[in-house]
Amino acid sequence: MKGVLLVNLGSPDSPTAKDVKPYLDEFLMDERVIDVPNWLRNIIVRGIILQTRPKKSAEAYQKIWWEEGSPLVVISERFTEKVQKQTKIPVALGMRYGSMTIKKALQELIDKGVDEVLLVPLYPQYAMSSYETVVVKTMQVQAAHFPNIKLTTLPAFYKNDEYIKVLSESIAEGLKDFDYDHILFSYHGIPERHIRKSDPTKFHCKIDGKCCQTNSVAHTTCYRHQCFDTTEKVKAYLGLPDDKISISFQSRLPNDPWLKPFTDFEFERFGKEGKKGLAVITPAFVADCLETLEEIAMEGKEQFQQAGGGDYKHIPCLNDRDDWVAVVAKWIEDWHDNESLPA
Structure with missing residues (x-):
């Protein structure tokens, strides 16, 4: 049975320094975000950035936080729900960083009987620190926890x-x-x-x-x-x-x-x-x-x-616009029915 994993960046659980700090630690300690030797990354991130940045970032998050939660998470959840309504196979949402992990999202699909997954990194352009890190992390989680599932990745769709x-x-x-x-x-x-x-x-x-x-x-x-x-x-x-x-x-x-x-x-x-x-x-x-x-x-x-x-x-991002939802749902259906991916 086929299923779809949508992945975006992620968010701290709340706009407080307490929750922002571990989120930033996971994000900035990613070797594809700050690509220097681990010992130096530790000094830069944990010795310098995390000493002051969480408080400043929390203040920034407080300016944009919605009653329902992080805008990125809320919008991504709305988008996922709309896509699910337009496709016949299970769709799950995960985040590269934070508590909404890729592992949890894959487990959600496995529990529904999925053994073949289309990974959709929600980034139009290819970059080490966005698209690539999502793909690599998903492959690592698959190998460690779900070795029996087949994984296919949607290519960057910047020119589609x-x-x-x-x-x-x-x-x-x-x-x-x-x-x-x-x-x-x-x-x-x-x-x-x-x-x-x-x-x-x-x-x-x-x-x-x-x-x-x-x-x-x-x-x-x-x-x-x-x-x-x-x-x-x-x-x-x-x-x-x-x-x-x-x-x-x-x-x-x-x-x-x-x-x-x-x-x-x-x-x-x-x-x-x-x-x-x-x-x-x-x-x-x-x-x-x-x-x-x-x-x-x-x-x-x-x-x-x-x-x-x-x-x-x-001008706002595409967010959960109906025409954007329809495009992604079409890509999913094309993959499900014909094994075809967007060019």
Whole structure:
């Protein structure tokens, strides 16, 4: 019997420093998030970051926390329930970090008689610290606890026509009645070395402004290329002018080269340039979370307007939109009926 495992990032159980600390510890101690030797990662995470970060992160979570719980978890649960209603096989939800573990979700499927699982990492683009870590963790859990199940993984869907259509139409709805003079596609940031580490050729990815436009097998695992490709496809679908579109990358750690330009620097730049209407989209996420609701919707607006900018609008993620639900349900049914996966 077939079943589906949906996996997203995760969340602390509550917006308190007590619950945020173990969540951040699990997240930041992941070797695919901070990819340095374990002894150094221990010093950076447990010796430095976790001494102050939990309190600050808890305060940020408190700003966006819903009555029902973490927005990311609540939205993901709503999405899962809707998908389940549109497919004939069991669907379970797990998180890479936190108490809603992948192991629990797989056990839920096993208990329903599932012996063949479609893993759906809820990340459009491939990155070591998102898509890859979900796949590796799921394989580790499978090998250790459920060796008899067969596992198939949905590929990154950043350029899939059905995904691009839904994303584009959600953006068009967000732009309706908003007088913008610029649209910023803000993607999650990663260290530049992650791009090079993920390059199967070990020579193509130079991050020089040309490699992402030069065809290569490296693009199948190049996060930067896939971010540009998603943006270009949305731009083409909506007929958006080149001079009103740009890309940036949010989140970074100090003393380390990360993908540029940085989103917060762009907010300040656009404000100083006197942009009268800035719309911001976050296509690295399919569900709104701390990074979109607090870092972009709140802090971004403040940074932009304090620098002299005008109106500001954060366009929500796909969340549990019915058309997005229908696309994922279709992918599941195609896999169930024909063993086919989206291209």
